[in-house]
Amino acid sequence: MQRRCEVGASLLEHLRPFVGGIEPVTVQQPLNGGRVLDSLGRGTTGDGTCRTGWMPSRRRWPGGWLLSPFSQVTVNGRSAAGEGGGGALAWSALALLLGAWLMRRRMEMRAG
Amino acid sequence: MSARAAFAALCLLAAASVRADNVDIVVAARKQVGVTLHYDPAYRKLSFPGGDVPPDRGVCTDVIVRALRAARALDLQALVNADMKANWGAYPHSWRWRLSRPDPNIDHRRVPNLQKYFERAGWSRPVTRLAADYLPGDIVAWDLGRGILHIGIVGDVASDNGARLVLHNIGAGAREEDILFSYRIIGLYRPPSGPPAGLSPRPVATR
Numbered sequence: 001m002q003r004r005c006e007v008g009a010s011l012l013e014h015l016r017p018f019v020g021g022i023e024p025v026t027v028q029q030p031l032n033g034g035r036v037l038d039s040l041g042r043g044t045t046g047d048g049t050c051r052t053g054w055m056p057s058r059r060r061w062p063g064g065w066l067l068s069p070f071s072q073v074t075v076n077g078r079s080a081a082g083e084g085g086g087g088a089l090a091w092s093a094l095a096l097l098l099g100a101w102l103m104r105r106r107m108e109m110r111a112g
Numbered sequence: 113m114s115a116r117a118a119f120a121a122l123c124l125l126a127a128a129s130v131r132a133d134n135v136d137i138v139v140a141a142r143k144q145v146g147v148t149l150h151y152d153p154a155y156r157k158l159s160f161p162g163g164d165v166p167p168d169r170g171v172c173t174d175v176i177v178r179a180l181r182a183a184r185a186l187d188l189q190a191l192v193n194a195d196m197k198a199n200w201g202a203y204p205h206s207w208r209w210r211l212s213r214p215d216p217n218i219d220h221r222r223v224p225n226l227q228k229y230f231e232r233a234g235w236s237r238p239v240t241r242l243a244a245d246y247l248p249g250d251i252v253a254w255d256l257g258r259g260i261l262h263i264g265i266v267g268d269v270a271s272d273n274g275a276r277l278v279l280h281n282i283g284a285g286a287r288e289e290d291i292l293f294s295y296r297i298i299g300l301y302r303p304p305s306g307p308p309a310g311l312s313p314r315p316v317a318t319r
Contacts, residue, residue, distance in 0.1 A: 108211065109154075109155040109218075110153040110154070110155065111153045111154075111155070111170075111171045111173060111174075111218050111221035111222060112151075112153045112171035112172055112173060112221065112222070112223065112261075
């Protein structure tokens, strides 16, 4: 069964013109093989599942793995943890920890 | 001696003990107005003892440190550092900044540390809302809200509302302003009146 998959405007879609290391994910298993989605990350699979989103490209940019936690893959409209989805949560937690540490350092280093 | 004369003598004695003569501290603080033009809380490595940041900048605590140095030769950098070394647990470092050892570059430039030192030196006075309870040269600490503390020196000039002006640096350099009751007062400290410059201050009691 062919099914059309639509991807809403995500942050990465807006970033994509500026970040060369990102490219659309494939729509077939495994994610790093098969047909690449179109420029908006839309595509179809033969088994009826929709896999959409963005994954880093190791091929186009060796540092693409840095962005892998940001990649977002949805299967039938739901975030697919383990396939890139959910990684943003880890990065958010890391950013929070870093922010808290910086705040503490700032407190330590200020007079008054 | 008549009872009336004895009572008068007692009143005079009591007044003398309460009314500290700390105008020299006010004069020393006022000399910073027009010199310290900026509020700069940045951490700086200071010489020790007697270390200071450039005179054109500083924070509220620097007004106190400089005034007591100039008027009384009291070096709060050295005094606070010595007391912290001997009584680390008495100071709020462990819970407030989670530091593990004294830092003479910044400890004396923090309001809670100065408050604790003054308290331990026996300078504390009851906090009131009466302008008459705040004498020239008194050191006042405020809570500005959201955990921000402030400290300044009571001047010898009264405002129209009767409260004395305060010498302080709250963000725009050293100034003399009518702020005594503008914020919640959390500490009133009265340095003992005038040991001549160069003498050692009263030692801080240890616990």
